[in-house]
Amino acid sequence: MAQPEQTTAEINSAIHEKSQLPYGDINSQSTGIEALPSIDDEGESRMNKEKWLALFALGAAYMTAVQQGACIGMIVKSIDIALGPTTYYNWLLSASHITSTISLPLAGGLSDIFGRRWFMISGGLIHTTSAIVALAAQDIPTMIASALIAGLGSGALMLSLAAVAELVPNNKRGVVQACLDLVGLPWIVFGALTGGAMVVYHGKYGFRINFIIGIILNVLSTVTLYFFYHPPSTGKRLEGRTKWQALKALDWTGLLLLNVGVVLFLVSLSLGGATFPWRHAGVIAPLTISIVFFIAFAIWEAKLAKDPFFEHSLFKGQGRKFSLFLVISFFLGGVSAAVGFWAQAVRGLWNGDPIKVGILCIPGGMGAAIGGFAAGILIGKSKLFSTKNCLIYATGIKIISDFMISRLEPYGTYSEPWGLGFGFMSMLGSGFASVSLLVSVQLSCMDKDLGLATLLLSTAASIGSATLITVYSTIINHDLKKYAGLKVFKAVAPLGYYEPKKIKPLIYMLINENIQGAAALPGITPQILKAARDALKYVWAGAFRKVYMTAGACVATAFIVALVSKDVSHMMTNHVSVRLQNERHADEKEQT
Structure with a gap:
């Protein structure tokens, strides 16, 4: 007579071969065996007050993490002007990037074992602390310290991506991720403009408004998480152990x-x-x-x-699923990094002030929001929008758009309207790819690994972003050093401004957008200044052409990987991974 465990495994295996039901947790060994969904999935799939309140709290946490990242890029230089100047202010961005990349897999994996609630609440408290430190900072080293703290907090807050997915049926994960994208919409679309307005309309220390907003949002998200978010107190990877045993075995x-x-x-x-x-x-x-x-x-x-720590079940037999999804995320993270250079392109090619830069970033933000929402609504709805096809569509759109953006010029056909149009399309592809990839990864893993899998995806994107940012920066710096002097000299020499010792400070001031300082240099006339600025615009155009050609090559790689990846649309069922503790209490009250 067969043993009960063997019988269960055989039944699960046979059912999976015929109908490919979703992952469950009857067998928690890392063998790749898939189990039946729980028998009360149909009831657990219903929405109720407890779920809505939890989703509100998780949305607030996600918005908090997005807000700081969306605005900080526009105010970094203003922070350095107010509290410096220094030569190392870019560490304000690098510091948070490093610590968030560390905290993402840690928060994901550890919350799969010890439960998500207190990780997210702690993330909110850490993020609040970082905003308070930044608000009180009087120098750049203190601001960098606040950025280090912020990265640790944001990694934990990004658990919201996994937490919302496990509260709803598998076939609704795309929709809930689309709604999460809408929560971040104000900052995704208007973050650059908001950051620019802070420093233009509120003086030297206007950047501090960003951290006041951060404190308010952090308090809101932390309080709502405490009162409304009550998942199981332990994660599914605890597997019958005590928390102390799990901690020792980590x-x-x-x-x-x-x-x-x-x-x-x-x-x-x-x-x-x-x-x-x-x-x-x-x-x-x-x-x-x-x-x-x-x-x-x-x-x-x-x-x-x-x-x-990295469950073998995530990778064994998952070569065309989870592993390839990480590869796509790495390259798309690098491509998304090029978006961060759009504001620099606007300033370099079209002499945009902070407000103009913010306005010209709105189409891209709108594209990302629309793309993400559309992906969440459409993914898995038909064979046309299978998970694999959605990844192919998204990367295909980005290939075309990024190569078109590479034709940017200061004037003429390929100037602002061209850049804004294809910038919108490129970011639409980014948003579509981001949500499609997120849903695909969450469907390709077992319930007990959902946090780790979700935030590993973000880690891959973060490392890809850091790698390609370095490549893009190197390209721009190389072109400025090699071509700026020659181009500007050729432009101003016929106007009588040809001494090298005078041209060097002129170029330095124009690159750093100190137009008033450049105009005040000895011998500078309005005609010479305009000629020098126009020449420099074409140097910027050449550099950004190479940046977006590189981005296009990266997304082309992601496209090829998407072509050979495996569709996971069959996992979009009515299965629900997690039930809130207060849901159970509400049911018990109804029964009594």
Whole structure:
């Protein structure tokens, strides 16, 4: 007579082969065996007051994380002017990027074991602390410290992406992610404009408004999470152990190897080309050591760890699903990094002030919001919009758009209207790809690994972004150094301004947008100033042409990977991963 465990496994295997039902947790071993959904899925799929309130709290947490990232890029230089000036203010962005990349997989994996609620509440408190530190800061080092803290908090807040998915049926995950995109809409669309308005209309210290808003949103999200979000107190990866047993069994060696590798890799990219030349030991040494740590981490997780942090079930037999989705996320993260250079392109090509830059960023933000919402609504609704097809559509749109943007010029056919139009289309593709990829990853993993899988996707995008930002910055700096002097000299020499010692400070001031300082230089006339600015615009245009050609090549790689990836639309069923604790209490009251 067969043992009960064997019978269950055989039934699950047979059912999966015929009907491919969703993952469950009857068998929690990392064998890749899929189990039946719970028998009360139909009842758990209904929406109720407890779920709506929890989704509101999770939406507030997501909006909080988005707000700070959307505005900070526009005010970094203003912060340096007010509290500096320094030569290292870009670490305001690098610092938060490094710590958020560390905290993303940690928050995802640990919350799968110990439960999500207190990780998210702690993330809100940490994020609040960072905003308070920034609000009180009197120098750039303190601001960088606040950015380090903010990155840790934002990684935990991004758990909202996994938390909303597990509260609704698999076939509604796209819709709920679309709604989450709408929550971030004001900042995605108007973040750059809001940041610009802070510094234009509110003086030298107007940047502090960003952190006042951050404190308000953090308090709102933390309070609502505390009162409205009540998931199970433990995660599904706890698997019958006590929390203390799970903590002792945690893969501390793997976590150390991973985090040291990530930190050294991102620090080396931040130092290269800025603090040190790329061939300097200060760049090569941490980069080489980081690669060694990554290799050691891979060997440890695959062969040596007794209880690996990265569940083998995520990768075994998932070569064309989860693993390829991470590859796509890496390249799309790098492509999305090019978006951050759009504001710089606007300033360089069309001499935009902060308000104009913000206005010209609105079409791109609208494209991202519309694309994300459309993907969430359409994905899985028919074979035409299978998960695989959605990824192909999104990357296809981006290939065309990014190569079209590469034709940008200061004047003529390929100037502002061209850039705004294809910028909208490019970001529409980005939004569509982001939500499609998120839903695909969440459908390709077991319920117990949902947090880790979701935030690993964000980690891959973050590392891709950091890598390509370095490439883009190197391209721009190379072109400015190589061509700016020659182009400007050719433009102003016929006007009588041909002494090299005078041209160098002129170029420096124009690159740094100090137009008044440039106009005040000895011998500068309005005609000479205009000729120099126009020449520099074409240098910027050449640099951004290479940036967006590189972005197009990256998204073309993502497109090829999407073509060979596996469709997971069959997993879009009525299965619900998690039931809130207060839902159960509400049901018990109704029954009594």
